[in-house]
Amino acid sequence: MARNETKARWLSWGRRGTAGAAIPMALAFEGVTQRFGEVEALSEVTLAVEPGEIVALLGQSGCGKTTLLRLAAGVERPDAGRVLLEGRDVSSPGSFVEPEQRGVGLVFQDYALFPHLSVRENVRFGLRGYGEASADATALRAIARVGLADLADSYPHMLSGGEQQRVALARAVAPRPGVLLMDEPFSNLDRRLRDVVRDETAALLQETGATSIIVTHDPEDAMRIADRIVLMRAGRIVQVGTGEELYRRPASLFAARFFCDFTEVEGRVSGKAVDTPLGRFPVKGLTEGSDAIVCIRPHAVRLVPNGYCLPGRVVTRRFLGEVDHILVAVDGFDRPLSVRASLAGSIREGEDVGVDIPSDEVLVFPAGDT
Protein backbone atom coordinates (compact mmCIF):
# COMPACT_ATOMS: atom_id res chain seq x y z
CA MET A 1 0.00 0.00 0.00
CA ALA A 2 1.39 3.46 -0.88
CA ARG A 3 2.51 5.37 2.20
CA ASN A 4 0.22 8.40 1.80
CA GLU A 5 -2.77 6.19 1.20
CA THR A 6 -1.88 4.24 4.33
CA LYS A 7 -1.68 7.40 6.39
CA ALA A 8 -5.06 8.66 5.24
CA ARG A 9 -6.70 5.32 5.93
CA TRP A 10 -5.01 4.99 9.29
CA LEU A 11 -6.20 8.36 10.49
CA SER A 12 -9.71 7.96 9.15
CA TRP A 13 -10.12 4.66 10.98
CA GLY A 14 -10.07 6.60 14.18
CA ARG A 15 -8.79 3.61 16.16
CA ARG A 16 -12.16 2.91 17.69
CA GLY A 17 -10.95 -0.39 19.08
CA THR A 18 -8.48 1.30 21.38
CA ALA A 19 -10.92 3.25 23.55
CA GLY A 20 -10.22 2.45 27.17
CA ALA A 21 -7.56 -0.12 26.28
CA ALA A 22 -4.89 1.15 28.62
CA ILE A 23 -3.38 -2.24 29.27
CA PRO A 24 0.02 -2.71 27.63
CA MET A 25 0.11 -5.59 25.19
CA ALA A 26 2.81 -8.10 24.31
CA LEU A 27 3.90 -7.79 20.69
CA ALA A 28 5.85 -10.44 18.83
CA PHE A 29 7.18 -11.02 15.33
CA GLU A 30 7.91 -14.61 14.37
CA GLY A 31 10.03 -15.33 11.30
CA VAL A 32 8.64 -12.33 9.46
CA THR A 33 9.69 -11.84 5.85
CA GLN A 34 8.52 -8.96 3.68
CA ARG A 35 9.36 -8.44 0.03
CA PHE A 36 8.74 -5.50 -2.29
CA GLY A 37 9.43 -6.85 -5.78
CA GLU A 38 13.11 -7.77 -5.82
CA VAL A 39 13.80 -6.14 -2.46
CA GLU A 40 13.64 -8.28 0.66
CA ALA A 41 12.88 -5.54 3.18
CA LEU A 42 12.70 -8.00 6.10
CA SER A 43 14.23 -11.47 6.28
CA GLU A 44 12.90 -13.87 8.91
CA VAL A 45 12.74 -11.33 11.70
CA THR A 46 11.89 -12.68 15.15
CA LEU A 47 11.42 -10.35 18.07
CA ALA A 48 9.35 -10.38 21.27
CA VAL A 49 8.44 -7.09 22.96
CA GLU A 50 7.23 -7.39 26.54
CA PRO A 51 4.11 -5.54 27.74
CA GLY A 52 5.09 -1.99 28.70
CA GLU A 53 8.56 -2.28 27.22
CA ILE A 54 10.00 0.59 25.14
CA VAL A 55 11.98 -0.75 22.21
CA ALA A 56 13.94 1.25 19.65
CA LEU A 57 14.41 -0.12 16.14
CA LEU A 58 17.77 1.32 15.16
CA GLY A 59 19.55 1.14 11.84
CA GLN A 60 20.60 2.89 8.69
CA SER A 61 18.19 4.07 6.04
CA GLY A 62 16.55 1.20 4.18
CA CYS A 63 17.31 -1.55 6.73
CA GLY A 64 13.62 -2.36 7.25
CA LYS A 65 12.73 -0.48 10.45
CA THR A 66 9.62 1.22 9.09
CA THR A 67 8.46 -1.96 7.38
CA LEU A 68 8.56 -3.78 10.71
CA LEU A 69 6.57 -0.96 12.32
CA ARG A 70 3.99 -1.05 9.54
CA LEU A 71 3.58 -4.80 9.99
CA ALA A 72 2.82 -4.25 13.68
CA ALA A 73 0.35 -1.51 12.78
CA GLY A 74 -1.34 -3.75 10.24
CA VAL A 75 -0.76 -1.54 7.22
CA GLU A 76 1.37 -4.27 5.61
CA ARG A 77 0.92 -8.02 5.63
CA PRO A 78 4.00 -10.23 5.82
CA ASP A 79 4.90 -12.58 2.96
CA ALA A 80 5.94 -15.14 5.57
CA GLY A 81 5.89 -15.41 9.34
CA ARG A 82 3.40 -13.86 11.73
CA VAL A 83 2.76 -10.93 14.03
CA LEU A 84 1.19 -11.62 17.44
CA LEU A 85 -0.52 -9.27 19.86
CA GLU A 86 -1.04 -10.74 23.31
CA GLY A 87 -0.17 -14.12 21.82
CA ARG A 88 -2.93 -13.79 19.21
CA ASP A 89 -2.06 -14.07 15.54
CA VAL A 90 -2.99 -10.70 13.98
CA SER A 91 -1.03 -10.88 10.77
CA SER A 92 0.22 -13.76 8.71
CA PRO A 93 -0.20 -14.81 5.09
CA GLY A 94 -3.36 -16.73 6.14
CA SER A 95 -5.01 -14.47 8.72
CA PHE A 96 -5.34 -10.78 9.36
CA VAL A 97 -6.82 -8.49 12.00
CA GLU A 98 -7.67 -5.03 10.69
CA PRO A 99 -5.54 -2.18 12.06
CA GLU A 100 -8.48 -0.50 13.80
CA GLN A 101 -9.15 -3.68 15.76
CA ARG A 102 -5.62 -3.94 17.11
CA GLY A 103 -5.53 -1.28 19.82
CA VAL A 104 -2.37 0.19 18.33
CA GLY A 105 -1.48 3.90 18.15
CA LEU A 106 0.81 5.32 15.48
CA VAL A 107 2.84 8.54 15.30
CA PHE A 108 3.99 9.37 11.80
CA GLN A 109 7.35 10.89 10.99
CA ASP A 110 5.76 14.07 9.59
CA TYR A 111 3.08 14.02 12.35
CA ALA A 112 0.23 13.93 9.78
CA LEU A 113 -1.85 16.59 11.54
CA PHE A 114 -4.97 17.76 9.73
CA PRO A 115 -4.23 21.36 8.74
CA HIS A 116 -7.89 22.43 8.78
CA LEU A 117 -8.52 21.07 12.29
CA SER A 118 -7.49 22.74 15.53
CA VAL A 119 -5.25 21.02 18.05
CA ARG A 120 -8.30 19.95 20.04
CA GLU A 121 -10.04 18.60 16.92
CA ASN A 122 -6.92 16.79 15.77
CA VAL A 123 -6.64 15.01 19.10
CA ARG A 124 -10.38 14.32 19.21
CA PHE A 125 -10.08 12.68 15.82
CA GLY A 126 -8.50 9.67 17.45
CA LEU A 127 -11.41 9.42 19.90
CA ARG A 128 -14.32 8.95 17.59
CA GLY A 129 -15.66 5.94 19.49
CA TYR A 130 -16.10 8.13 22.58
CA GLY A 131 -19.19 10.14 23.49
CA GLU A 132 -19.06 13.87 22.75
CA ALA A 133 -18.30 15.07 26.28
CA SER A 134 -15.94 12.25 27.09
CA ALA A 135 -13.99 12.76 23.83
CA ASP A 136 -13.62 16.45 24.56
CA ALA A 137 -12.46 15.90 28.12
CA THR A 138 -10.06 13.13 27.12
CA ALA A 139 -8.61 15.23 24.29
CA LEU A 140 -8.09 18.22 26.56
CA ARG A 141 -6.42 16.05 29.17
CA ALA A 142 -3.99 14.67 26.60
CA ILE A 143 -3.33 18.19 25.25
CA ALA A 144 -2.67 19.48 28.75
CA ARG A 145 -0.40 16.52 29.45
CA VAL A 146 1.88 17.52 26.56
CA GLY A 147 1.88 21.13 27.79
CA LEU A 148 -0.30 22.65 25.07
CA ALA A 149 -3.46 23.59 26.99
CA ASP A 150 -3.09 27.21 25.89
CA LEU A 151 -2.91 26.18 22.24
CA ALA A 152 -5.90 23.83 22.14
CA ASP A 153 -7.74 26.07 19.68
CA SER A 154 -4.72 26.86 17.49
CA TYR A 155 -4.20 25.30 14.07
CA PRO A 156 -1.15 23.24 13.07
CA HIS A 157 0.38 26.00 10.90
CA MET A 158 0.45 28.25 13.99
CA LEU A 159 2.62 25.76 15.90
CA SER A 160 6.36 25.15 16.01
CA GLY A 161 7.76 21.78 14.94
CA GLY A 162 8.10 20.70 18.56
CA GLU A 163 4.52 21.68 19.33
CA GLN A 164 3.25 19.79 16.29
CA GLN A 165 5.14 16.72 17.45
CA ARG A 166 3.45 17.01 20.84
CA VAL A 167 0.02 17.23 19.24
CA ALA A 168 0.75 14.09 17.24
CA LEU A 169 1.85 12.38 20.42
CA ALA A 170 -1.24 13.55 22.30
CA ARG A 171 -3.46 12.26 19.49
CA ALA A 172 -1.74 8.87 19.59
CA VAL A 173 -1.86 8.40 23.37
CA ALA A 174 -5.32 9.89 24.02
CA PRO A 175 -7.20 6.64 23.19
CA ARG A 176 -4.77 4.85 25.56
CA PRO A 177 -3.50 2.28 23.06
CA GLY A 178 -1.93 -0.93 24.32
CA VAL A 179 0.85 -0.51 21.77
CA LEU A 180 2.30 2.77 20.55
CA LEU A 181 4.36 2.85 17.36
CA MET A 182 6.45 5.91 16.47
CA ASP A 183 8.26 6.39 13.18
CA GLU A 184 11.30 8.68 13.54
CA PRO A 185 9.36 10.97 15.90
CA PHE A 186 12.21 13.42 16.48
CA SER A 187 13.83 13.59 13.06
CA ASN A 188 12.16 16.86 12.05
CA LEU A 189 13.34 18.74 15.13
CA ASP A 190 16.53 20.71 15.51
CA ARG A 191 19.10 19.44 17.96
CA ARG A 192 18.21 21.40 21.08
CA LEU A 193 14.50 20.98 20.69
CA ARG A 194 15.06 17.34 19.95
CA ASP A 195 16.68 16.74 23.33
CA VAL A 196 13.77 18.38 25.16
CA VAL A 197 11.01 16.68 23.17
CA ARG A 198 12.75 13.32 23.40
CA ASP A 199 13.00 13.52 27.18
CA GLU A 200 9.37 14.64 27.47
CA THR A 201 8.28 11.80 25.19
CA ALA A 202 10.25 9.30 27.26
CA ALA A 203 8.50 10.52 30.41
CA LEU A 204 5.09 10.33 28.74
CA LEU A 205 5.73 6.80 27.49
CA GLN A 206 6.74 5.68 30.97
CA GLU A 207 3.61 7.26 32.36
CA THR A 208 1.17 5.77 29.86
CA GLY A 209 2.79 2.36 30.24
CA ALA A 210 2.04 1.43 26.62
CA THR A 211 4.27 -1.08 24.90
CA SER A 212 6.21 1.21 22.57
CA ILE A 213 8.30 0.81 19.46
CA ILE A 214 10.28 3.76 18.19
CA VAL A 215 12.01 3.79 14.83
CA THR A 216 15.18 5.83 14.73
CA HIS A 217 18.52 6.01 12.98
CA ASP A 218 20.06 7.94 15.88
CA PRO A 219 21.80 5.81 18.54
CA GLU A 220 21.50 8.62 21.08
CA ASP A 221 17.71 8.73 20.64
CA ALA A 222 17.63 4.98 21.08
CA MET A 223 19.82 4.97 24.18
CA ARG A 224 17.95 7.80 25.85
CA ILE A 225 14.45 6.54 25.33
CA ALA A 226 14.44 2.76 25.00
CA ASP A 227 14.64 -0.10 27.49
CA ARG A 228 16.03 -2.26 24.69
CA ILE A 229 17.56 -1.49 21.35
CA VAL A 230 17.09 -3.68 18.29
CA LEU A 231 19.90 -3.00 15.84
CA MET A 232 18.95 -3.85 12.26
CA ARG A 233 20.86 -4.22 9.06
CA ALA A 234 19.63 -5.11 5.58
CA GLY A 235 16.32 -6.56 6.76
CA ARG A 236 17.75 -8.53 9.67
CA ILE A 237 18.23 -8.03 13.38
CA VAL A 238 21.95 -8.03 14.14
CA GLN A 239 21.88 -7.42 17.89
CA VAL A 240 19.36 -6.82 20.67
CA GLY A 241 20.21 -5.46 24.09
CA THR A 242 20.15 -2.48 26.41
CA GLY A 243 21.93 0.64 25.25
CA GLU A 244 24.77 -0.16 27.61
CA GLU A 245 25.12 -3.73 26.33
CA LEU A 246 25.27 -2.62 22.72
CA TYR A 247 27.68 0.18 23.52
CA ARG A 248 30.03 -1.84 25.73
CA ARG A 249 29.76 -5.24 24.09
CA PRO A 250 28.85 -4.79 20.43
CA ALA A 251 28.67 -8.15 18.69
CA SER A 252 30.33 -6.94 15.50
CA LEU A 253 32.36 -4.12 14.07
CA PHE A 254 29.16 -2.92 12.39
CA ALA A 255 27.39 -2.64 15.76
CA ALA A 256 30.44 -1.05 17.38
CA ARG A 257 30.70 1.64 14.71
CA PHE A 258 27.06 2.52 15.19
CA PHE A 259 27.64 3.62 18.76
CA CYS A 260 31.09 5.19 18.75
CA ASP A 261 33.51 7.09 16.51
CA PHE A 262 36.50 4.87 17.17
CA THR A 263 40.02 5.19 15.93
CA GLU A 264 40.40 1.88 14.11
CA VAL A 265 43.83 0.29 13.95
CA GLU A 266 44.65 -2.75 11.84
CA GLY A 267 46.83 -5.47 13.30
CA ARG A 268 47.63 -9.19 13.26
CA VAL A 269 46.84 -11.77 15.92
CA SER A 270 49.90 -13.35 17.44
CA GLY A 271 50.14 -15.15 20.79
CA LYS A 272 46.68 -14.15 22.18
CA ALA A 273 47.24 -10.50 21.35
CA VAL A 274 47.00 -8.20 18.35
CA ASP A 275 50.15 -6.41 17.25
CA THR A 276 49.41 -2.89 16.01
CA PRO A 277 51.40 0.30 15.44
CA LEU A 278 49.85 1.54 18.71
CA GLY A 279 50.93 -1.46 20.76
CA ARG A 280 49.88 -4.98 21.62
CA PHE A 281 46.30 -5.60 22.77
CA PRO A 282 45.06 -8.87 24.31
CA VAL A 283 42.44 -10.78 22.33
CA LYS A 284 40.36 -13.92 22.83
CA GLY A 285 38.89 -16.23 20.25
CA LEU A 286 40.60 -14.94 17.11
CA THR A 287 42.67 -17.20 14.90
CA GLU A 288 46.41 -17.00 15.27
CA GLY A 289 47.92 -15.10 12.32
CA SER A 290 44.56 -13.57 11.24
CA ASP A 291 44.01 -9.87 10.60
CA ALA A 292 42.09 -7.92 13.21
CA ILE A 293 40.82 -4.41 13.83
CA VAL A 294 41.39 -2.76 17.18
CA CYS A 295 38.81 -0.08 18.04
CA ILE A 296 39.94 2.63 20.43
CA ARG A 297 37.32 4.83 22.08
CA PRO A 298 38.30 8.51 22.02
CA HIS A 299 37.41 9.00 25.67
CA ALA A 300 39.38 5.94 26.79
CA VAL A 301 42.72 7.38 25.67
CA ARG A 302 44.69 9.16 28.39
CA LEU A 303 47.20 11.86 27.61
CA VAL A 304 50.08 11.72 30.08
CA PRO A 305 53.32 13.73 30.40
CA ASN A 306 55.81 13.45 27.59
CA GLY A 307 58.20 10.57 28.19
CA TYR A 308 55.57 8.10 29.44
CA CYS A 309 53.75 5.47 27.33
CA LEU A 310 53.61 6.04 23.55
CA PRO A 311 55.22 9.24 22.25
CA GLY A 312 52.75 11.56 20.51
CA ARG A 313 52.24 15.17 19.47
CA VAL A 314 49.00 17.17 19.68
CA VAL A 315 47.94 18.12 16.15
CA THR A 316 44.67 19.93 16.92
CA ARG A 317 42.62 20.65 19.97
CA ARG A 318 39.00 21.79 19.78
CA PHE A 319 37.00 23.01 22.72
CA LEU A 320 33.57 21.33 22.72
CA GLY A 321 32.25 22.53 26.06
CA GLU A 322 32.36 19.73 28.57
CA VAL A 323 35.22 17.99 26.77
CA ASP A 324 37.97 18.81 24.32
CA HIS A 325 38.45 16.88 21.10
CA ILE A 326 42.12 16.35 20.38
CA LEU A 327 43.89 14.72 17.47
CA VAL A 328 47.27 13.27 18.34
CA ALA A 329 49.94 12.12 15.89
CA VAL A 330 51.61 8.95 17.15
CA ASP A 331 54.91 7.67 15.80
CA GLY A 332 54.42 4.77 13.40
CA PHE A 333 50.65 5.31 12.94
CA ASP A 334 49.61 6.97 9.69
CA ARG A 335 46.39 8.63 10.99
CA PRO A 336 45.77 10.89 13.93
CA LEU A 337 44.44 9.26 17.08
CA SER A 338 41.16 10.77 18.26
CA VAL A 339 40.97 11.71 21.95
CA ARG A 340 38.15 13.21 23.99
CA ALA A 341 39.14 14.53 27.36
CA SER A 342 38.42 17.18 29.89
CA LEU A 343 41.72 18.95 30.11
CA ALA A 344 40.90 22.37 31.54
CA GLY A 345 43.04 24.06 28.90
CA SER A 346 46.30 22.49 29.96
CA ILE A 347 47.37 20.98 26.64
CA ARG A 348 48.35 23.00 23.58
CA GLU A 349 48.61 22.21 19.90
CA GLY A 350 52.13 21.17 18.94
CA GLU A 351 52.90 19.89 22.42
CA ASP A 352 54.62 16.52 22.89
CA VAL A 353 52.62 14.16 25.08
CA GLY A 354 52.55 10.56 26.20
CA VAL A 355 49.62 8.44 25.00
CA ASP A 356 48.17 5.75 27.26
CA ILE A 357 45.64 3.33 25.73
CA PRO A 358 44.28 1.03 28.48
CA SER A 359 43.98 -2.39 26.87
CA ASP A 360 40.76 -3.25 28.74
CA GLU A 361 39.03 -0.30 27.04
CA VAL A 362 39.61 -1.38 23.44
CA LEU A 363 37.43 -3.66 21.32
CA VAL A 364 38.92 -6.14 18.86
CA PHE A 365 37.11 -7.64 15.87
CA PRO A 366 38.19 -9.87 13.02
CA ALA A 367 39.12 -7.80 9.94
CA GLY A 368 36.34 -7.95 7.35
CA ASP A 369 33.65 -8.34 10.06
CA THR A 370 31.73 -5.30 8.86
Ligand SMILES: Nc1ncnc2c1ncn2[C@@H]1O[C@H](COP(=O)(O)OP(=O)(O)OP(=O)(O)O)[C@@H](O)[C@H]1O
Ligand atom coordinates in the same frame (compact mmCIF):
# COMPACT_ATOMS: atom_id res chain seq x y z
N1 LIG B 1 6.04 0.16 -0.46
C1 LIG B 1 7.27 -0.16 -0.86
N2 LIG B 1 7.52 -0.47 -2.13
C2 LIG B 1 8.75 -0.83 -2.56
N3 LIG B 1 9.84 -0.90 -1.75
C3 LIG B 1 9.67 -0.60 -0.47
C4 LIG B 1 8.38 -0.20 0.06
N4 LIG B 1 8.53 0.04 1.38
C5 LIG B 1 9.84 -0.18 1.68
N5 LIG B 1 10.52 -0.57 0.57
C6 LIG B 1 11.95 -0.92 0.51
O1 LIG B 1 12.21 -1.82 1.58
C7 LIG B 1 13.46 -1.53 2.20
C8 LIG B 1 13.23 -1.21 3.67
O2 LIG B 1 12.52 0.02 3.77
P1 LIG B 1 12.11 0.68 5.15
O3 LIG B 1 11.36 1.92 4.84
O4 LIG B 1 11.49 -0.34 6.01
O5 LIG B 1 13.54 1.04 5.76
P2 LIG B 1 13.92 2.01 6.94
O6 LIG B 1 14.98 1.30 7.70
O7 LIG B 1 12.70 2.40 7.69
O8 LIG B 1 14.52 3.26 6.18
P3 LIG B 1 14.40 4.84 6.50
O9 LIG B 1 15.18 5.06 7.76
O10 LIG B 1 15.04 5.48 5.29
O11 LIG B 1 12.94 5.15 6.63
C9 LIG B 1 14.06 -0.38 1.41
O12 LIG B 1 14.93 -0.91 0.45
C10 LIG B 1 12.86 0.27 0.76
O13 LIG B 1 13.22 0.92 -0.42
